[in-house]
Amino acid sequence: MKKVFLVLFLFVFLFASEYEIGNGYEINKYITIGGYFSTEYEKTDSKESIGIDDIAFLLYGEIDPKINYLLEYEAAGYYTNDIKNDAIDTNSKFHIERAYMDYIYSDSMNIRAGKMITPIGYWNLMPINVLRDTTSNPRLSKEIYPKFITGININGYLPLEEGCKYAIFFQNNKDMDRGYNNFDTKEYMGGSVTKMLENSDVGFNIGEFENENDESKNRYFGVNYRYEKDWFEFLSEVIATEVLEKNKKRDAFYLQASKRFLYKHTFVGRYEYFNDRLYDDLSSKYIFGYNYRLIYPVSMKMEYQIDSNSQKNAFVASFSMLF
Amino acid sequence: MRVVFYSLIIISSLFCGEYAAVVSKDVRTEMLSKEYLKELYLKKRGFLNEQKAIPINLPSGNPIRAHFEKNVLDMDIDSLNEYWIEQHYKGKKPPFVQNSQESIRIFVKNMVGAVGYIEKSRVDNGLKIVYEF
Numbered sequence: 001m002k003k004v005f006l007v008l009f010l011f012v013f014l015f016a017s018e019y020e021i022g023n024g025y026e027i028n029k030y031i032t033i034g035g036y037f038s039t040e041y042e043k044t045d046s047k048e049s050i051g052i053d054d055i056a057f058l059l060y061g062e063i064d065p066k067i068n069y070l071l072e073y074e075a076a077g078y079y080t081n082d083i084k085n086d087a088i089d090t091n092s093k094f095h096i097e098r099a100y101m102d103y104i105y106s107d108s109m110n111i112r113a114g115k116m117i118t119p120i121g122y123w124n125l126m127p128i129n130v131l132r133d134t135t136s137n138p139r140l141s142k143e144i145y146p147k148f149i150t151g152i153n154i155n156g157y158l159p160l161e162e163g164c165k166y167a168i169f170f171q172n173n174k175d176m177d178r179g180y181n182n183f184d185t186k187e188y189m190g191g192s193v194t195k196m197l198e199n200s201d202v203g204f205n206i207g208e209f210e211n212e213n214d215e216s217k218n219r220y221f222g223v224n225y226r227y228e229k230d231w232f233e234f235l236s237e238v239i240a241t242e243v244l245e246k247n248k249k250r251d252a253f254y255l256q257a258s259k260r261f262l263y264k265h266t267f268v269g270r271y272e273y274f275n276d277r278l279y280d281d282l283s284s285k286y287i288f289g290y291n292y293r294l295i296y297p298v299s300m301k302m303e304y305q306i307d308s309n310s311q312k313n314a315f316v317a318s319f320s321m322l323f
Numbered sequence: 324m325r326v327v328f329y330s331l332i333i334i335s336s337l338f339c340g341e342y343a344a345v346v347s348k349d350v351r352t353e354m355l356s357k358e359y360l361k362e363l364y365l366k367k368r369g370f371l372n373e374q375k376a377i378p379i380n381l382p383s384g385n386p387i388r389a390h391f392e393k394n395v396l397d398m399d400i401d402s403l404n405e406y407w408i409e410q411h412y413k414g415k416k417p418p419f420v421q422n423s424q425e426s427i428r429i430f431v432k433n434m435v436g437a438v439g440y441i442e443k444s445r446v447d448n449g450l451k452i453v454y455e456f
Binding site for chain 2: 022032058068104107131163263296322
């Protein structure tokens with residue numbers, strides 16, 4: 001079945017005359033198909049690996065002017081060759097990353113149901129390699145809150161405040177597919193508000209979820225800020241979490257600045273901080289990177305990471321494409 | 324007096340646009356702000372009052388479209404391409420395209436909720452101007 005799916009995708013892309021890379025192929029208004037992949041090289045003191053990090057397929061469309069759907073099917077860690085330790089790891093199992101329907105009642109109320117990205121901050125909403133400027137993700141985006149929810153998300157523009165968007169979401173069931181979610185949770189609720197300003201925006205978010213792995217209840221509060229002008233971008237997110245009942249805190253933030261030159265070249269710097277007092281895990285990291293885009297949906301990146309634990313210093317490079 | 328009169332005409336023609344964003348006269352909406360029209364064309368918003376909106380573009384490369392993108396969307400062609408590539412990941416497609424101003428005029432007139440942009444001189448009484456640029 002999987003091979004049939006892959007052959008069908010390749011066939012459509014090879015013979016599609018109106019296809020433009022990075023925009024998917026629109027079969028009709030009900031069905032557009034696309035996808036992305038990334039390859040990655042990483043070298044640290046203890047390992048040197050190369051592999052296909054991600055391969056994913058997208059299917060989306062409009063069933064009715066007010067009803068849309070999206071399905072994303074992904075295999076992460078598809079092939080990894082650990083050169084230093086002479087080990088090969090493969091994972092050809094595809095998991096549902098997103099599967100949802102939108103009912104757009106008005107600009108103030110869009111009801112999304114299914115499995116979706118948790119609507120928090122910036123990094124979590126644009127989690128794929130090709131659309132970012134660094135190969136690596138900040139720890140904040142991986143270890144503070146569940147990246148996905150399976151439930152309901154109501155979002156839109158706030159009616160009485162111009163340029164202000166909100167989202168509230170809740171989950172009270174098992175994950176549709178636990179494959180790539182970073183937390184096992186059945187109970188999760190939260191919300192966010194974002195105010196758009198000229199060249200910038202600022203957002204606030206709160207949430208509470210139960211982590212089934214250590215049976216802890218976590219409550220977080222976060223703030224995010226972005227400034228963007230003339231190919232310069234500054235991004236920042238900060239989150240404070242309280243692990244309830246255990247009376248412990250987990251805090252994280254990052255500050256990232258990037259500047260693009262001559263359309264294709266972007267230089268980026270990021271500072272990350274992470275402090276988990278439940279597991280006594282404190283770390284910080286500086287990242288310096290370069291992103292070259294021959295065309296926008298094709299990205300070649302390299303970065304050097306200076307970790308507070310020098311044994312974790314790393315050189316990372318990747319090639320990624322959206323199709 | 325005549326000098327003042329002609330000066331006012333020249334000044335007003337400088338500030339009034341040559342093109343207009345239009346909807347069907349049956350759509351219950353007033354003039355739109357530039358920001359609102361921009362959000363419709365970027366598909367951040369999808370409604371005109373309570374009516375589902377259908378933004379319509381002229382073909383890529385058309386000078387009126389380029390003027391609209393520069394003056395209303397405040398984006399150049401590269402920024403817009405990047406924007407729609409990012410939206411592809413989110414499951415959104417760019418607005419529909421009609422081949423000419425005449426086909427936009429006919430489509431918008433007959434499809435309640437459609438929004439298009441044409442030369443002001445082409446606007447007839449079946450259309451309502453919602454923005455000038």
